[in-house]
Amino acid sequence: MVRGKTVLRRIENAASRQVTFSKRRNGIVKKASELAILCDAEVALIIFSPRGKLSEFSSSSMQEIIKRYVMHVKNSNKEIKAPEQFVQQWKNEVANMAKKIELLESYRWKILGESLESCSVVDLNELESQVEKSLSNIRGRKYQILSEQIEQLKERERTLMEHQEALLHEVESPVKETTEEVNESEDVEVDTELFIGRPGSRRQCMM
CATH class of the missing domain: 1.10.287 (Helix Hairpins)
Known part of the structure; x- marks a missing residue:
């Protein structure tokens, strides 16, 4: 059977409330001590009873742990405020750039010969x-x-x-070569004599 979730509420009976406080306080102190020993953690525990009685536990010096906690809170606040400072810085840079652009635009018009009244x-x-x-x-x-x-x-x-x-x-090179070949062909002697008869006979008929 599944156990239902226990609803926590204030104990009306003063005696029962004091007994429960003592038991739970001792249990929390025990758990804090075990956490410091097992995990090598710095643990500080501060409890005020309904009557204002102080109960505390610390794995080392309570004052040193509190100082470390205060420094951590300050650094966390600085980190939270840093983006706002960056935003303001960016706004200032944008404003300065807008002024520079306006001056350059005015100077450009003056270079072009316009807006010279001032x-x-x-x-x-x-x-x-x-x-x-x-x-x-x-x-x-x-x-x-x-x-x-x-x-x-x-x-x-x-x-x-x-x-x-x-x-x-x-x-020019091929033309020159062709001209030289023609000249060489003109220098060759052509035999125009006509021979009649059997080979070997020297009967000659002049044309």
Whole structure:
């Protein structure tokens, strides 16, 4: 038969309540001592009776365990507050970045010659100097790119000329060989005399 779950409630009888307290207290102290011995744990137990009487147990110095507990609580509170500090720090960084973006956007419009109403003469002179410097850098970069492209075109032209010369040499070689063969064939003497009769006879008929 399955035993039902015991419902815990306050013991109304004072004598029974005191007896139960004494038994349970001794049992808890015993369990705490066993836990400290078996598991090499630091255990501190503090109990106040209904009459205010203090009962305590500690596996080592009670004061050292309490100090360690207080330090642990402080560190836990710091860890809990840390994310809030990070959030605030991120908010500040986002605000600073937004200000920088706004300043850069305003400066960009001024470089383009717009939104100049709030600029003084000093600001305008500075903008003018910056624009001239930017134009100088742009022209320098443009001339550098053009020079590189011209050198590439010259190199390509040299390559094409060398390829053309090679093709001309390949074409001229067969023509030269054919011309030499024709000249050699013209230098061969052709015998045009006509011989009549049996082989060996030297009767000759001139044509």
